[in-house]
Amino acid sequence: MTVPSARPPRPVRRGRRRFGAGKLGRGLLIGLFILFVLVPLYWVFVTSIKPSEDYLAVPPVWFPAAPTLGHYTAALFAYRGLDGLINSLVVSTGATILSALFGTAMAYSLARFGTGGQHLSFWVLSQRFLPPVAIVLPVFLLYRNLHLNDTRFGLVLIYTVFTLPVTVWMLFAYFRQMPPSLEEAALVDGCSRWQAFWSIAVPLAAPGIAAAMVFAFIACWTEFFFALILTGRNAFTLPTVFRAFLGFQGAQYGEASALAVVSLLPSTVLGMLAQKHLVRGLTLGAVRG
Amino acid sequence: MHPSIARVRQKPRPLAVWVDRHFKWLLVTPAVLLILALTVYPLAFSLWVAFINYDFTVPGHAFVGLENFRRVLADPVATGSALTTAWLTVVNVGLEFLLGLMLALAMARTFRGRGIVMTVLIVPLFISPVIVGQFWALLLQRPFGPTDYLLGKLVGHDVTISWLTQAPWNFIAIVVADVWQWTPFMFVLLLAGLTSIPPHVYEAAELDGASAWTAFWQLTLPALAPMILIAVTFRLLDAVKLFDVIFMLTGGGPGTSTYTASYYLYQIGFQQFHISQATAGSWLFLLAITVLIMLLVRKLLRPEAAR
Numbered sequence: 001m002t003v004p005s006a007r008p009p010r011p012v013r014r015g016r017r018r019f020g021a022g023k024l025g026r027g028l029l030i031g032l033f034i035l036f037v038l039v040p041l042y043w044v045f046v047t048s049i050k051p052s053e054d055y056l057a058v059p060p061v062w063f064p065a066a067p068t069l070g071h072y073t074a075a076l077f078a079y080r081g082l083d084g085l086i087n088s089l090v091v092s093t094g095a096t097i098l099s100a101l102f103g104t105a106m107a108y109s110l111a112r113f114g115t116g117g118q119h120l121s122f123w124v125l126s127q128r129f130l131p132p133v134a135i136v137l138p139v140f141l142l143y144r145n146l147h148l149n150d151t152r153f154g155l156v157l158i159y160t161v162f163t164l165p166v167t168v169w170m171l172f173a174y175f176r177q178m179p180p181s182l183e184e185a186a187l188v189d190g191c192s193r194w195q196a197f198w199s200i201a202v203p204l205a206a207p208g209i210a211a212a213m214v215f216a217f218i219a220c221w222t223e224f225f226f227a228l229i230l231t232g233r234n235a236f237t238l239p240t241v242f243r244a245f246l247g248f249q250g251a252q253y254g255e256a257s258a259l260a261v262v263s264l265l266p267s268t269v270l271g272m273l274a275q276k277h278l279v280r281g282l283t284l285g286a287v288r289g
Numbered sequence: 290m291h292p293s294i295a296r297v298r299q300k301p302r303p304l305a306v307w308v309d310r311h312f313k314w315l316l317v318t319p320a321v322l323l324i325l326a327l328t329v330y331p332l333a334f335s336l337w338v339a340f341i342n343y344d345f346t347v348p349g350h351a352f353v354g355l356e357n358f359r360r361v362l363a364d365p366v367a368t369g370s371a372l373t374t375a376w377l378t379v380v381n382v383g384l385e386f387l388l389g390l391m392l393a394l395a396m397a398r399t400f401r402g403r404g405i406v407m408t409v410l411i412v413p414l415f416i417s418p419v420i421v422g423q424f425w426a427l428l429l430q431r432p433f434g435p436t437d438y439l440l441g442k443l444v445g446h447d448v449t450i451s452w453l454t455q456a457p458w459n460f461i462a463i464v465v466a467d468v469w470q471w472t473p474f475m476f477v478l479l480l481a482g483l484t485s486i487p488p489h490v491y492e493a494a495e496l497d498g499a500s501a502w503t504a505f506w507q508l509t510l511p512a513l514a515p516m517i518l519i520a521v522t523f524r525l526l527d528a529v530k531l532f533d534v535i536f537m538l539t540g541g542g543p544g545t546s547t548y549t550a551s552y553y554l555y556q557i558g559f560q561q562f563h564i565s566q567a568t569a570g571s572w573l574f575l576l577a578i579t580v581l582i583m584l585l586v587r588k589l590l591r592p593e594a595a596r
Contacts, residue, residue, distance in 0.1 A: 022501070026395035033392055034409055036469065040424040041412070043435070047427055060435035102320040109316035116317065124320070127328055129526045129582055133551045134571040137558050138331035138338065161327045164320055192305055193312040222417035224533045225551075229559060239419040242537065253433060260423050264416045271415030272408055279481045282414075282474060283519055287481060 048072065048257035055253055071254030072262070079244050079252075080236075081259045087231075088238040088263075091152050092220035095159035099216045102160065103167025104209055108197055110168070111175035112183075121172065128165035128284065132225045140229055150232040158226050163216040166284055170215070173285030174208035175201065211277035214270050221267045238263045332575075339569040345562035357569035367570060370548035377460070377549065378528045381467045386521060388468065389475025394505075396476075397483045411477060413470045422537025425466040429453060459539050459547055466534045471527075475520050482516030483509070522585040529578060550574050 047055075049067040076082040106124070109115040116123075139158060140149065148154030182204070183196040191199070202209070224239040231240060238259070245256035271278075279287055308315065339357050341350050361367045392410070396403065413421065428434045429452035440448040452462045490512060494504045532551040539547040541556065548556070554574065558567030 029391055029395045030406060033388070033472075034406065037409060037413060037473075040421075040428055040469065043428055044424055055433050058438065060438055102323065105316040106320040109313045113313035115313045120317065120321075124324070126582060127324060129578065130328060131530045131551065131571070131574060131578060133530070133532070133554045133558075134575045135328050135331040135335070137564060137568055137571070138334040139327060141564075142331060142334070157323070158327055161323050164324065168320065193309045197312075197316070218415055222415070222419075224417060224419045224536075228536075229555075239417045242419050242423055245423070246537070246540070253427060256423055257427060260420045264420055267415045267417070268412055271411065275408065275411065278411065278414075278477055282478060283523065286519060287478065287516065 044257045044260050047253055048261050050254060052254060071258040075255040075259040075262070079241060079255055079259070081238070081241055081262065084236055084238040084241040085262065087152060087235055088221060091155045091159060091235070091237060092217050094152070094156040095163060095220045096213050096217045098156065098160040099163040099167045100209055100213050103164050103212065103216075104171055104202060104205070105197075106164075107168045107171035108175055108201060111172050112180060112201075121169075124165050124168050125284065126165075127161065128169075132162075136226060136229045139226075143230060149230060150234050152235045155227060155230055155235055155237070158230065159220045159223065162223070162226070163219050166219065166281070167212045167216055169284035169286070170212040170280055171205065171208055171285070173280070174205055174212075178204060211274050211281065214274040214277075215281040218267045218271055221263075335568040336572065338565050339572050341565060343565040343568070345564065353565075357565045358573065360566050361570040361573060366545045366548060367553055369545065370550050370553035373546075373548060374529055374531065374550040377463065377467075377531060378525065380464055381471070381531075382521060382524050382528050384464065384468050385472045385475045385524060386517075388472045389520075390479050392472070392476045393479035393483055396480055411473050414473050414477075416470070418470060418533035419537055421466055421470045422534045425462060425469070425534075426453065426538055429462050453539055454543050456543075456546060459543070462538055463531075463534055463547065466538060467528070467531070470534075471524060474524060478516055478520040478523075479513065482513045482520075486512045518585070525585070526578065526581060529581075 046062065046064065048071055049069065050061060050064040051066055051068050051070075054061040054064055076085070110121050143149040143154050146154075148157070178201070183200050186196045186200050187193070222239065223237075227237040227240045228243075231237065241259060242256065245252045245259075274281065340352060340354060342353050343350060396406070396410075426434075429436050431437060431449070431451055434452070436452065437448045437450055440450070450458050452458045486509065490508055491504060494508055499507070530551050531549045532555065535541060535547055535549055535552045541548045541552050545553075550570075551574075554567050554570050557563050557570065
């Protein structure tokens with residue numbers, strides 16, 4: 001801490017006037033960007049409750065006079081959005097749990113014992129940057145032999161792999177900043193290494209594990225490419241349902257919007273709950289938020 | 290001492306001893322096996338496929354050497370999509386960085402309502418890119434989207450832009466969708482970088498009476514540099530995979546003009562079933578990305594190097 005009173009009086013007058021202009025500029029920038037973020041969200045919401053007659057109205061209808069929930073039932077039932085929703089829920093949950101189990105174990109080993117040195121940890125990290133298109137073809141052929149194509153289990157496995165780098169690296173950083181003294185004390189007291197890990201380190205790391213699980217879940221929930229290739233009529237997830245609305249005949253705008261609202265709500269709410277871990281989640285623990 | 294603990298100490302079971310001895314390797318085994326099965330094995334398999342004939346339209350699996358690679362490199366659509374990917378990536382990441390930096394600078398000071406503003410600004414990060422594509426299709430698609438109407442009001446005469454089928458507007462649509470989704474990524478990281486710059490860095494500058502502009506170039510930017518590198522690297526490596534927005538907005542069209550590398554490989558592999566040509570192409574794509582990773586990631590990321 002420097003001593004504030006030791007600071008000589010600054011020529012504040014000019015600076016303060018400039019501060020006023022800067023404040024206005026900042027407010028304008030933030031305001032415009034918020035508008036940019038909100039307009040598509042608002043438009044998709046309002047389209048989802050608009051009667052079909054309003055689609056083509058000039059000027060565009062910003063507040064429908066007779067809102068309807070009909071598009072929601074159509075999207076969920078006629079377009080099988082509900083099946084997609086259930087599949088997304090099952091697959092994302094399954095992959096998140098597997099990723100947390102395997103990822104926590106690996107992260108602990110890397111953080112406490114330096115297993116495999118830098119090579120192993122960077123090898124895991126490099127999976128994060130692997131383009132899905134480079135592995136999806138052989139995975140598709142492999143799954144065809146194993147009868148895993150178009151199954152939820154197949155998708156759970158690939159999503160586990162695809163979220164492991166995030167879980168491992170986030171928790172790697174988390175375990176590293178946790179002092180090992182409690183586990184060491186437990187080992188001295190006769191605990192096995194497994195007990196020290198499972199009964200002491202894991203509960204202490206619970207907040208970090210929960211945050212990693214939220215980001216893994218969001219990643220699975222919003223994933224499109226693997227689901228597009230590896231699923232069909234049975235295991236299709238929510239994002240792939242939007243294919244039904246391609247072609248832009250305009251007739252299904254309400255259904256597409258309704259499904260978008262249904263799909264974005266869970267991941268957005270989860271993301272907001274984990275907001276304070278966001279920086280760590282986005283950089284795989286490389287940066288502390 | 291607790292009796293059960295005492296017993297463990299006197300007579301350790303052989304299994305428990307074995308588990309304890311190999312504990313660190315046992316912990317990494319499930320994750321490593323899964324990654325081996327679902328990324329290393331597929332990659333090795335695809336390397337083999339890239340050198341043979343594996344094509345649903347041509348029978349047999351004869352060894353063809355570099356023929357598949359030659360076909361990709363000789364395909365004008367492939368080179369075109371590589372170029373499109375490169376410049377779209379540069380434009381997207383560049384715009385996202387500039388906007389994100391400006392927003393971060395604007396948000397660096399506390400003000401009333403900052404928490405709510407933060408929450409709104411990060412929403413796009415949690416939405417599937419497919420849905421983001423859907424958003425902009427709804428807003429831009431003629432005649433249903435309100436964009437042309439609003440632009441018409443703004444400029445004073447009728448605007449009839451076919452945003453999704455007419456160059457250069459289709460590219461602008463793609464860039465707008467990508468910028469909408471990923472500017473918050475840059476913003477969040479750069480803001481974290483800005484707020485972690487210790488205030489004493491600026492105190493000397495204040496004493497010297499340096500202008501805000503000078504302080505930004507000589508103090509803020511250098512202090513922010515490590516975070517800028519991390520943010521741009523992460524974003525760059527994701528931006529080159531651009532697929533979902535293309536799929537939803539333009540479908541690669543009109544013609545093949547908005548094909549990206551991922552979209553091209555998807556079309557060749559899964560719509561035309563030239564599997565071996567697609568794997569050869571994906572290996573070329575992978576090599577290009579690996580160069581990027583080698584150059585950027587290994588130097589940048591150590592678990593506790595950056596703050």
